[in-house]
Amino acid sequence: MGKLKILMAAPEAGPFVRTGGLGDVMSALPAALAREGHDVKVFIPRYGIIDGTHHGIKRQDIRAEVSLEDQVYEVSTEHVNDGMSGAELVFVANPELFDRPDLYQDPATGKDFTDNYLRFAFFCRAVIEIVKELRWQPDVIHVHDWQAALIPVYLKSIYADDEFFAHTRTILTIHNLAFQGLFEAEQFPGLDLPEEMFYSETGELEFYGSVNFLKAGIVMADAITTVSEQYSKEIQTKEFGCGLEGVLQTRADDLHGIVNGVDYSVWSPSRDKLIPCRYGLLNLSGKRTSRVELLGKAGLPIRDTAPLVGMITRLTEQKGLDLLVDGAKELFELNLQMIILGNGEERYHEALQELETMYPDKLKVFLEFNDSLAHQIQAGSDAFLMPSRYEPCGLNQLYALKYGTVPVVRKVGGLADTVIDYDKRTGEGTGFVFEDYDADEMIATLRRVVELYGRRQPWTRLMKAGMNLDYSWDASARKYSELFQSLVRSKESISLLS
Numbered sequence: 065m066g067k068l069k070i071l072m073a074a075p076e077a078g079p080f081v082r083t084g085g086l087g088d089v090m091s092a093l094p095a096a097l098a099r100e101g102h103d104v105k106v107f108i109p110r111y112g113i114i115d116g117t118h119h120g121i122k123r124q125d126i127r128a129e130v131s132l133e134d135q136v137y138e139v140s141t142e143h144v145n146d147g148m149s150g151a152e153l154v155f156v157a158n159p160e161l162f163d164r165p166d167l168y169q170d171p172a173t174g175k176d177f178t179d180n181y182l183r184f185a186f187f188c189r190a191v192i193e194i195v196k197e198l199r200w201q202p203d204v205i206h207v208h209d210w211q212a213a214l215i216p217v218y219l220k221s222i223y224a225d226d227e228f229f230a231h232t233r234t235i236l237t238i239h240n241l242a243f244q245g246l247f248e249a250e251q252f253p254g255l256d257l258p259e260e261m262f263y264s265e266t267g268e269l270e271f272y273g274s275v276n277f278l279k280a281g282i283v284m285a286d287a288i289t290t291v292s293e294q295y296s297k298e299i300q301t302k303e304f305g306c307g308l309e310g311v312l313q314t315r316a317d318d319l320h321g322i323v324n325g326v327d328y329s330v331w332s333p334s335r336d337k338l339i340p341c342r343y344g345l346l347n348l349s350g351k352r353t354s355r356v357e358l359l360g361k362a363g364l365p366i367r368d369t370a371p372l373v374g375m376i377t378r379l380t381e382q383k384g385l386d387l388l389v390d391g392a393k394e395l396f397e398l399n400l401q402m403i404i405l406g407n408g409e410e411r412y413h414e415a416l417q418e419l420e421t422m423y424p425d426k427l428k429v430f431l432e433f434n435d436s437l438a439h440q441i442q443a444g445s446d447a448f449l450m451p452s453r454y455e456p457c458g459l460n461q462l463y464a465l466k467y468g469t470v471p472v473v474r475k476v477g478g479l480a481d482t483v484i485d486y487d488k489r490t491g492e493g494t495g496f497v498f499e500d501y502d503a504d505e506m507i508a509t510l511r512r513v514v515e516l517y518g519r520r521q522p523w524t525r526l527m528k529a530g531m532n533l534d535y536s537w538d539a540s541a542r543k544y545s546e547l548f549q550s551l552v553r554s555k556e557s558i559s560l561l562s
Contacts, residue, residue, distance in 0.1 A: 093537060098149065109183075132186055141194055161182070162183065185255045185256075210278040214280060221258055238278070241304070242382070244271075249273055271307070272307070289544075290320075350443075364403070375405070375449045380412070398511060402428075416429045446517060465531065465535070468527035472495060
C-alpha cells in the first residue's frame with residue numbers, strides 16, 4: 065500500500081517536553097515511521113514551559129475555534145519542521161489552558177489542575193479542527209494515553225458524518241493503564257458529547273459514576289495497542305486491569321502488543337557522549353573506566369569482586385521500592401554495591417536516605433532526575449535492577465542490555481518479553497528473572513548475580529549476549545506500519561461493500 069498519512073497525538077514528545085517513557089517514545093517512533101516512508105505529523109500541546117527559542121519553534125497562520133462548556137476557545141498553532149528527523153511537529157496553542165508552570169499539576173499544591181478534563185478535551189477537539197484547516201486528511205490517527213483518548217470518541221460522535229474523516233482509522237496506545245483520566249460526573253457536560261455517552265446504560269465514558277477518558281478511547285478506537293505483548297495479556301486480568309479488564313476483554317481481537325524500541329543514536333555505549341569512555345562488543349575496556357568513574361562520583365570504594373547494581377526509577381511502589389526497603393538487611397549482606405537515581409514518593413526518599421546512612425560503603429542514592437547521570441549509571445554498572453510490581457514495557461532494561469549491564473528483572477509486562485533468564489547449565493540467557501513479587505525471591509536472584517559475577521568468562525558471555533540484541537525503533541516501527549496498513553485495508557474493504 066505504501067506511504068500513509070499518519071497523525072500522532074500525545075501529551076508529550078521529547079526533546080521538547082517529557083516526564084517519562086511516553087516522551088521518549090514520541091521522540092523516536094514518529095521519526096522511525098518517517099524513515100519507513102510515511103508522512104507523519106505529531107500534535108502536542110504548546111505548554112508554556114517549552115523553550116520555543118531553544119527549539120526553533122515558529123508560529124503558523126493556522127487558527128480555529130473550539131466550543132466547550134458554552135465557551136469558545138481560540139486555537140493557534142506553532143510548528144517545528146525538522147525536530148523529529150522527517151516528522152513534522154505541530155504545537156496546539158492556547159495560553160489560558162497550557163501556559164502554566166507544569167504539564168498536569170499545580171506545583172503550589174502538588175495536585176492535578178482542576179480543569180485537566182477541559183484542557184485535554186480541548187486538545188482533542190483542537191487537533192481535529194486543525195487538521196481540517198490544514199486540509200491534510202490522515203489515513204491513521206494514532207493517539208497516546210488518556211490525554212488524547214477522546215479523539216476517536218469525538219470522531220465517532222459529533223464528527224461521525226464529516227466526510228473529511230470518512231477514510232480515517234484510529235488507534236489508541238496505552239502506555240500505562242493506571243493513568244486513565246478520571247473526572248467527576250458533573251464535568252461531563254463540559255465535554256460537548258452526546259448525553260447517552262455517559263448517562264445511558266452502555267455509556268462509553270461512564271466508569272463507576274465517574275468520567276473516564278481512557279475507557280472511552282478503548283471502546284471507540286478502531287484498534288488498541290500496548291507497549292509489550294505480555295502487558296496486552298496482563299491488562300485483561302483483574303490483577304493488572306485497573307478496573308478496565310472487562311472492557312479490554314471485549315476488545316481482545318483488536319488489542320495488540322508492540323514492544324517499545326530504543327534510539328541507539330542516543331542510547332548506545334559506542335556513541336554515547338555523556339559517558340566517560342565509549343566502548344563496544346570488541347573492546348569492553350571503556351566499561352571498566354566508566355565503572356571506576358561512577359564509583360568515584362558516588363563516593364563508594366572500588367571493589368572488583370562486588371558487582372555494582374544500578375537502579376534508575378521513579379520512587380514508587382509500582383517500581384518495587386517496597387521490596388528493596390523491606391529486604392534491605394538481607395540485600396546488603398550480599399557482596400554487592402548499589403547506586404540508585406530517581407525521585408518520587410517522600411516515604412521512599414526518607415527510607416533510602418536512612419539506608420544510605422546505614423550502608424555508606426554499599427549504597428549511594430541520588431534523589432533527582434539527571435539525564436547525564438542516568439547514562440553514566442547504565443555504562444558504569446555491572447547489573448541493573450527492575451523489581452517492578454507491573455511494567456507495561458520498560459526502557460531501562462533495553463538500555464542496560466545494549467550497555468552490557470546485565471538486567472535483573474521481575475517476570476512481568478515488557479520485562480518478561482525482553483529479558484531471558486540465565487541458565488546455569490547451558491550458559492544461555494540475557495539477564496536474571498524472578499517471578500513472584502517477593503523480597504526473598506528478589507534477593508535470591510541477586511545472590512545468583514553475585515555468584516556469577518565472580519566467574520569472568522560466563523559473566524562476559526552474558527553481557528555480550530545482551531549487547532548483541534536489536535531493540536531498535538526501526539523494528540518496532542515496522543510492526544506499527546503493518547498494523548496501520550491492515551487497518552486502512554479493512555476500512556477500504558468495508559467501504560467497497562457498503
